Amino acid sequence: MKKFGTGAIHFFLITVSIVSLFPFAWMLIGMTNSSAEVIKGKFSFGAEFSNNVAKLLEMTNLGTAFWNSTLIAVVGTIATLILSSMAGFGFEIYRTRGKDRLFGVLMLSMMMPFAAIMIPLFRMFSKMGLLDTPAAAILPSITTAFMIFFFMQNTKSFPRELLQAGRVDGLNEWSLFARVYMPTMKPTYAAAAIITFMNYWNNFLWPLIALQSQDKKTLPLVVSSLSSSYSPDYGVIMVAIVVTTLPTLLIFFLLQKQFVQGMLGSVK
């Protein structure tokens, strides 16, 4: 009876694992097949890979899109980490009733649906003349209540004696932040960086509105426009999807621990 139970559990988990992994296998296989073969469901490697890559490079500005995505994600992540950790540090270390209240109000922004703010945001960026620039893609999420919350939570376990010691050594508050807090909190920064990078890298709705000319597009926008054309070439699309997914997949495998920590961060 007990044996049977374990067997059933393994069967269930293997099934779920196969379903989870199948689309990954599908995109790797699809990238080596022609569009017709992908649509016909051919589930074996083909010989079209270099052909698909050549077509993709011809049809899109893939290099530019990759660069745009990288620029937006890297600059966005660095700025978000600095600003959000500043706030997390300030709200937690110098805790007062006024600041707690302010933080409570800021948390409300987490419940605001993006669709409800995108139109005024669009008009705001249009007035500022920033539409179609990387800045437009970066700015709206450059500080989020979620990230501030994440840093606050993790700051709770920060050893405050370090700050006292630094003050005795004559450091002012900003150098305490930069030279004591930041290095001590490296694991938190790593986890936060992964989550923020993923959000910028994968973002779709706002870039779709804010970045309209061809040479400003990010990778998800390229994938989406390839697949919504009248006769989508699925072999080519698979290559684009693999290019889009590879960086986040690599980050996941290299930094699995921090990755999961980042996801869990807010509910410690």
Add this chain to the structure above:
Amino acid sequence: MNSKLTRSNLMGWQFVLLPSIIIVLFSFYPMIQSLFLSFQSGRGNVYHYSGMDNYVRLFGDPMFRQAVWNTLLYLVVQVPLMLFLGLIIAYFLNIPKLKFKGFYRTAIFLPCVTSLVSYAVLFKSIFAVDGVLNGMLLSIGLIHEPVVWLMDPVWARVVIVVAITWRWTGYNMIFYLSAMQNIDSSVYEAASIDGASKMRQFFSITVPMLRPIILFTAIISTNGTLQLFDEVVNLTNGGPGNSTMTISQYIYNLSFVYTPNFGYAATVSYAIVVMVAVLAFLQLKVGGEKK
């Protein structure tokens, strides 16, 4: 001492001020603008006050009703399904002596690294009429003719539910797993001695002890589903015949696809605001009360 404390208090503000201003500028200010906009009518950049016109239109708008209905349908079917699946998987992965745990966990979590656009397009190709899934189902005899997944209003919704569940189950599982690891194993041992079956233990120990985290994931998922956009746009583009269109997509279409009508789009967007607020409140009421 007191002056030192005040100084430290002021010191704190210099860290929180700039980030707070940014959030106000890019979240609260647009939110308020949106509210004003919802009482205005016009085209392009010329808008005038039009009272409750947009709200009157909202209640008689069949497309809006359809979008709300679709969104709520996804919510009611998909969120419980995904959370339950996540819970069961986590429960199994928490069995102390289970083999290959690491592999299962990684495999089931992996969908979380894909971008929403990418996996939506992947699913579109998998669910093509002559596609790989129909081929497999035909060959094992489960169906006798290909299912037109994305061209049928019911199946198209099923595909969207399946796709979202694929992407997010592992994400929720991770939350449950980490919470389960904090449950003292002696609780289960005591229950076993008392003769409680595994099933009984799951419903009488695990689920109640995870209540706060289940509530948290329910709110996060509800919030996400009410804002559903990327998947639907890239899988079905709202079709066939608007049968999969969500509220977010309707707002996007009103603003950027049809003749732009920012005022009415803002009115529709406030419907989501109200729904998010009401549902979060309800969930907190239902899930938070009992201990």
